[in-house]
Amino acid sequence: MKVKVSFARGLLFGAAALGMLAGSSLSASAEEVLNIYTTREPGLIKPVLDEFTKETGIRVNTIFIANGLEERIRAEGQNSPADLIITVDIGRLAAAKDYGVTQPVKSEALEKVIPAAYRDPEGHWFGIALRGRVVYASKERVKQDKITYEELADPKWKGKVCIRSGQHLYNISLIAAMIAHKGEAKAEEWLKGVKANLAKKPSGGDREQAKDILAGVCDIAVGNTYYVSLMLNGTDPEQKKWGEAINVILPTFEGGGTHVNVSGLALTKNAPNKANAVKFMEYMVSDASQQIHAEANSEYPIKSGIKIHPTIASFGELKADNIPIAEIAKLRKKASELVDKVGFDQ
Amino acid sequence: MAAIALVVLLPLAALIEIAAEGDTEIWPHLIANVLPASTFDTLALLAGIGVVAGSMGITAAWLVTAHRFPGRSILVWLLPLPLAVPTYITAYIYVEVFDSAGLVQMVLRGLMGWKSRGDYWFPEIRSLPGCILVMSAVLYPYIYIAARAMFLTQSASMLEVARTLGASRIKLFRIIALPLARPALAVGVSLALLEALNDIGASEYLGVRTLTVSVYNTWLNRGSLPGAAQIACVMLAFVIGLILIERYGRRDRRYAASPKRHRTVHPVPLFGIRGWIATLLCAVPVLLGFIIPTTFLLRETLRGSLFDQFDAEFLAHFMTTIGLSVVATSTVLVLAVVLVSAARLSKNSLTKGSLFIAGLGYALPGTVLALGLMTPLVGIDNLIGTVWRSLTGERIGLLLMGAAGGIVIAYVIRFLSIATGSLSAGLDRVSPSLEDAARTLGASRREMVWAIQIPLMRPALASAALLIFVDCIKELPATLLLRPLNTETLSTLVYTYASRGRFEDGSLAALVIVLVGLLPVIQLVRSAEARPRVAESAGSFESGSPA
Numbered sequence: 001m002k003v004k005v006s007f008a009r010g011l012l013f014g015a016a017a018l019g020m021l022a023g024s025s026l027s028a029s030a031e032e033v034l035n036i037y038t039t040r041e042p043g044l045i046k047p048v049l050d051e052f053t054k055e056t057g058i059r060v061n062t063i064f065i066a067n068g069l070e071e072r073i074r075a076e077g078q079n080s081p082a083d084l085i086i087t088v089d090i091g092r093l094a095a096a097k098d099y100g101v102t103q104p105v106k107s108e109a110l111e112k113v114i115p116a117a118y119r120d121p122e123g124h125w126f127g128i129a130l131r132g133r134v135v136y137a138s139k140e141r142v143k144q145d146k147i148t149y150e151e152l153a154d155p156k157w158k159g160k161v162c163i164r165s166g167q168h169l170y171n172i173s174l175i176a177a178m179i180a181h182k183g184e185a186k187a188e189e190w191l192k193g194v195k196a197n198l199a200k201k202p203s204g205g206d207r208e209q210a211k212d213i214l215a216g217v218c219d220i221a222v223g224n225t226y227y228v229s230l231m232l233n234g235t236d237p238e239q240k241k242w243g244e245a246i247n248v249i250l251p252t253f254e255g256g257g258t259h260v261n262v263s264g265l266a267l268t269k270n271a272p273n274k275a276n277a278v279k280f281m282e283y284m285v286s287d288a289s290q291q292i293h294a295e296a297n298s299e300y301p302i303k304s305g306i307k308i309h310p311t312i313a314s315f316g317e318l319k320a321d322n323i324p325i326a327e328i329a330k331l332r333k334k335a336s337e338l339v340d341k342v343g344f345d346q
Numbered sequence: 347m348a349a350i351a352l353v354v355l356l357p358l359a360a361l362i363e364i365a366a367e368g369d370t371e372i373w374p375h376l377i378a379n380v381l382p383a384s385t386f387d388t389l390a391l392l393a394g395i396g397v398v399a400g401s402m403g404i405t406a407a408w409l410v411t412a413h414r415f416p417g418r419s420i421l422v423w424l425l426p427l428p429l430a431v432p433t434y435i436t437a438y439i440y441v442e443v444f445d446s447a448g449l450v451q452m453v454l455r456g457l458m459g460w461k462s463r464g465d466y467w468f469p470e471i472r473s474l475p476g477c478i479l480v481m482s483a484v485l486y487p488y489i490y491i492a493a494r495a496m497f498l499t500q501s502a503s504m505l506e507v508a509r510t511l512g513a514s515r516i517k518l519f520r521i522i523a524l525p526l527a528r529p530a531l532a533v534g535v536s537l538a539l540l541e542a543l544n545d546i547g548a549s550e551y552l553g554v555r556t557l558t559v560s561v562y563n564t565w566l567n568r569g570s571l572p573g574a575a576q577i578a579c580v581m582l583a584f585v586i587g588l589i590l591i592e593r594y595g596r597r598d599r600r601y602a603a604s605p606k607r608h609r610t611v612h613p614v615p616l617f618g619i620r621g622w623i624a625t626l627l628c629a630v631p632v633l634l635g636f637i638i639p640t641t642f643l644l645r646e647t648l649r650g651s652l653f654d655q656f657d658a659e660f661l662a663h664f665m666t667t668i669g670l671s672v673v674a675t676s677t678v679l680v681l682a683v684v685l686v687s688a689a690r691l692s693k694n695s696l697t698k699g700s701l702f703i704a705g706l707g708y709a710l711p712g713t714v715l716a717l718g719l720m721t722p723l724v725g726i727d728n729l730i731g732t733v734w735r736s737l738t739g740e741r742i743g744l745l746l747m748g749a750a751g752g753i754v755i756a757y758v759i760r761f762l763s764i765a766t767g768s769l770s771a772g773l774d775r776v777s778p779s780l781e782d783a784a785r786t787l788g789a790s791r792r793e794m795v796w797a798i799q800i801p802l803m804r805p806a807l808a809s810a811a812l813l814i815f816v817d818c819i820k821e822l823p824a825t826l827l828l829r830p831l832n833t834e835t836l837s838t839l840v841y842t843y844a845s846r847g848r849f850e851d852g853s854l855a856a857l858v859i860v861l862v863g864l865l866p867v868i869q870l871v872r873s874a875e876a877r878p879r880v881a882e883s884a885g886s887f888e889s890g891s892p893a
Contacts, residue, residue: 035831041846061831064838066845067566068717068827075720079731079744081831095569165553167563203472203553204441207847215446216462227847235650236850242447336567340379345555 032058034276037069038086040263045086047296048289055283058276073101073268080270083277088263089169093125094329102266105278113285113303117324118262127262127325128284129299132318133174134258136221136228136246138213147251149178149259152222153193161197162209162218166344167336170206170224170261175338176331177259180323184334192342202345207231207242214245221246229298229311248315257321263299350681351700354707354759357718358582361710364718365579368572372564376577380560387474388543388556394478395485395542396535402482402631403489403534404527408519409628411497412505414613415621421628425494426871428635429487429813430863432820433480434547435840435856436635438849439642440480441551444471477552481545483634485538490631492534495874496527497611505611515614533767536588543585544711546823557581558711571717578714585709640860646853655854660839664858667835670750670825671818674757678814679807681758682765686803687795690773691781701770705763712823716756719828723752752828757818764817765810772806773799808873812866819863836862 038045042062049060061081065072070092073082085096096102097120104123111119118127135147152161163171179187199218204211209221210231231243250258265284271277283289285303294301298309300318339345409415410422443449446463448471460466470476504526508518549556557577565574616624647653681704689701707715727744734742746752780802784794800807822837829838836855843852 041842043842043846063829063831063833064842065827066841067562068713071571071717072720072827075724076744076747077724077728079724079728081743081748091567098569165550167559167567169567172567200470201473201553204445204551205847208441208445211445211447212463215451216464217446230847234848236848238447333568336563337375337379340375340563343379343383345553346383 032056032273032276034058034060034273034280035081035083036060036062036086036280037073037082037084037268038062038064039066039069039092040064040086040088044297045293047292048284051289051292052280052283056276056279058279060280070096070099070101074099078270080268081272082268083271083273084280085266085268086263087266088131089173089261090325090329091169091173091332093120093127093262093264093266094326094332096266097124101269103269103271105267105281107278107282109282110285115302117326118264118302120326125264125266126281126285127264128290128302129263129293129297130260130302130318130320131263131299132225132250132258132260132315132320133170133222134225134315135249135251136210136213136223137249138219139245139247141219142247145247145249147220147249148254149174149251150190150254151251152220153190153197155193155197157197157220159197159199160219161194162199162212162221163194163202164205164209164222165202166191166339171222172332172335172339173261173325173328174222174259175335176328177253177321177323179331179334179338180328181253181256184338187335188338188342191338191344195342195344207239210242210246214242225300225312225315226298228315229309232311233298250315250318252319253321256323257319260300260318260320260325262302262325263297350685350762351703353755354704354762356722357710357715357759358706360718360721361575361578361582361714364572365575366572368570368576370576372568372570372573372576376560376564376573380563381557384555384557384560387554388558390474391477391481391549391554391556392539392542394475395481395538398478399482399486399538400489400531400535402486404493404524404531406486406628406631407490407493407497407527408523409624411494412515412519412523412611412613413624414615415624417625417629421625421632422875423868423871424632424636425490425628426487426867427632427864428484428639429491429867430816430820430860431484431636431639432822432837432856432859433484433541433545434551434822435643435859436484436639437477437480437548437551438844439639440471440476442849443638443642444469444476472551472553474554477549477554479634480548480552481542483631484639485541486631486635488538488541489531489534491870491874493527493531496531497523498874532591532594536591539588540585540708543581544709546711546713561711561714575714578711582706582709586706589705589709640857643853643857643860646850647857650850650853652851652854655851660855663834663836663839663855666750666833667819667837667859668862670753670757670835671815674754674761674818675811675815677754677758678762678765679811681762682769682810683795683800683803683807685762685766686769686773687799689770690799691791691794701766704766707759708761708763710760712756712760712821712825713827715760716824716827719752719756719759719824720747723747723755723828747828748830750830750833753825756824756828757821760821760824761814761817764814765807768806768810768813769803772803776802805873809870812870815866816863819859 042064049062052058053060069085069087073080073085076082085102087093087096102124105126106123110126114126118130119125165171166175175187175191178190182190200212206223206227209223210227212218213221225248228243228246228248231239234240252258265281267274267277267281287303287306290301290303290306293299294306294309298312300308300312406425410418410425441448444451451468454460454468458466504522505518508522513521543556544558546558546562550559561574561577564570564577685701685704689697710718723746724744727746730745731742734740746755780798781794784798789797820837822841825835826838826841829835834842836859839855840852840859843849
């Protein structure tokens with residue numbers, strides 16, 4: 001009988017907890033709000049959100065959904081509480097538009113600040129910061145300070161390259177950019193070459209690749225710029241060691257620049273708080289928020305004249321590749337198929 | 347009855363509908379480049395877990411039941427504990443501890459004077475064997491619990507006769523105990539394998555490209571949700587096969603149920619080195635599945651002074667987790683009682699079919715379930731909204747998706763089969779003569795359910811409740827996709843930290859998940875160990891004899 005009593009008590013307790021939950025989500029009608037659906041972990045954008053609330057009095061609600069965010073907004077349809085999508089990678093931004101869950105925004109403030117290459121021509125999404133996909137090189141074992149993406153397939157690196165899953169969206173975009181530069185057949189050759197150079201089967205995240213360099217598993221790895229700053233400036237002494245083991249080389253395509261990607265914003269099709277959402281979008285390209293964002297996330301600010309995080313600046317000057325990212329987005333499916341075709345992750 | 351099955355069918359129907367939306371253009375590519383390797387990886391993973399987790403679980407269960415050896419009484423308590431540790435958390439921890447720059451290899455290098463990874467050999471944790479190890483370490487309790495209950499209820503006489511005839515200990519185990527436990531084993535193994543098959547976090551992180559990972563790649567990188575749904579449907583067909591095997595196994599097991607009470611096995615002491623080997627064999631699974639993960643989490647919590655995270659917000663997430671799990675668990679129990687009683691009292695094919703369909707929720711990966719649920723949930727929400735507006739003129743937005751209703755429904759669908767499996771196996775062992783007698787005495791159906799079936803099912807109910815509660819606390823993918831704004835559970839909190847690349851910062855939340863899960867697991871052990879003869883422990887699908 002003991003089970004039964006505690007069961008009833010537990011049920012009551014659970015119902016009460018849920019009641020609180022339901023109450024809190026329904027009682028928000030009086031004040032000004034903005035509902036953000038984000039594929040970025042909210043902790044990363046929290047400093048900017050807090051500042052926005054302080055300035056405007058608009059309360060920001062967030063939900064972090066790494067995969068399936070667009071599907072959820074589409075399923076929620078007319079009654080979706082979502083106002084704004086925050087996401088990274090051109091693939092995700094383009095997918096949101098293709099899914100029909102966004103609406104165009106016409107804003108001079110946004111168009112003035114954001115270069116045309118980093119926003120949708122029709123205004124469905126806007127990039128607010130950039131990151132480069134670069135080469136981490138062992139301080140101890142790699143002496144060169146220049147490299148091309150093409151060189152990753154050079155047999156001289158045999159058994160010395162580390163990278164996360166080829167199917168990860170960061171790599172898919174990089175491979176798509178390679179297809180844009182060289183065509184599908186050459187890109188396939190290249191990918192095969194990189195595969196042949198791998199020290200181990202692709203796994204882990206970008207930081208694990210730096211860790212593997214420290215451990216001597218490989219000499220060079222592919223990773224995003226901001227991770228290096230997060231490792232070096234974070235609180236974890238272990239990760240600091242990983243970051244200290246590597247130099248960052250900004251690679252380029254032959255005859256091109258460094259592959260960059262965006263983190264960006266999109267207004268949802270049925271945004272119930274549209275005015276607040278647009279206000280937030282414009283706020284995101286203000287000097288103040290661009291500065292906070294650059295500092296907190298170690299991304300390259302989209303606005304010129306904003307100070308780049310010192311760790312990121314120490315990599316040297318970024319010369320971004322010239323192929324518009326919207327073009328790269330169209331080649332993602334092909335890139336994903338190539339990864340399977342050459343058995344990159346096997 | 348059929349309505350409950352209908353709810354489970356909602357996401358399945360949605361899945362098939364999504365699959366039908368797309369054409370079959372992805373298949374040539376999949377067949378040429380993806381499926382051979384990922385099918386191999388999937389099968390190898392499942393086979394590996396079957397063997398490793400199976401042997402860990404059975405060996406330990408046999409040793410603690412049939413023998414006495416140093417530490418046995420403590421190990422009986424410790425062996426089921428990995429049940430409380432989520433698989434994805436274990437995967438992260440194992441990479442932290444055993445990877446090239448992890449604790450173990452760093453210490454080894456310091457000791458041996460090795461400079462780099464090339465100087466020595468060490469097994470790679472981010473690999474298929476690594477994944478098998480990680481998953482086996484936390485999934486073996488499903489098998490252990492089933493096998494232990496089975497061994498406990500086995501008649502001692504058969505074993506003793508064999509002993510008298512001079513059978514060696516090993517032979518005893520091989521010839522008598524193992525064949526008798528085989529059905530329970532099938533149940534435990536298939537539960538563990540379904541968990542492994544539906545996992546995405548651990549296998550992806552450890553670099554194993556299972557079919558579930560292919561579903562994700564097709565969906566996210568090739569932008570083909572229909573294609574992904576098609577793969578998911580094929581997998582589901584495969585899983586239904588597995589479930590049928592499991593059911594077949596359970597049907598087989600019925601012969602093992604003897605209505606008479608019998609003595610349990612008398613444990614034979616193992617002395618000297620033999621005893622210590624037994625200790626080792628039982629301690630290793632506990633070490634791998636519980637001690638290593640919890641020690642790591644505790645160390646990280648202390649090292650990062652993470653107790654500071656314990657604030658009002660954390661408490662709110664904690665309450666959300668408990669609240670959702672309690673409500674979902676109670677709902678599951680009520681529905682399962684209805685389903686199982688109905689299936690027993692009216693043996694027509696509709697009720698039987700409903701019972702089977704209710705079991706399918708467990709066969710769907712959490713994300714697939716959640717994606718399939720969204721559209722039907724919003725449909726219901728819109729219906730409610732329209733009615734409400736016509737009555738009051740107010741808009742209420744999305745009720746189920748906007749609050750936590752969606753998550754509860756997902757949990758219920760996903761875990762219903764644990765309860766129906768446990769309850770129906772329990773009731774199956776009760777002689778129908780009891781109900782026949784009641785019927786002769788003029789009892790109504792309702793009276794039979796309340797006065798006979800529910801009391802008889804109570805032990806099975808309690809253990810199902812505990813298992814489901816633990817599973818709800820650990821659930822991640824469906825929670826992630828269906829939760830309302832500003833809402834986190836402990837699992838999503840850990841995930842949030844992990845996706846920032848700061849998994850260690852989630853150690854406190856992960857530790858609390860384990861601790862909350864421990865209480866039910868300990869309760870489970872207590873009820874199983876206190877009344878070994880009735881042995882109504884959880885995964886075992888045992889129930890008391892009608893004494």
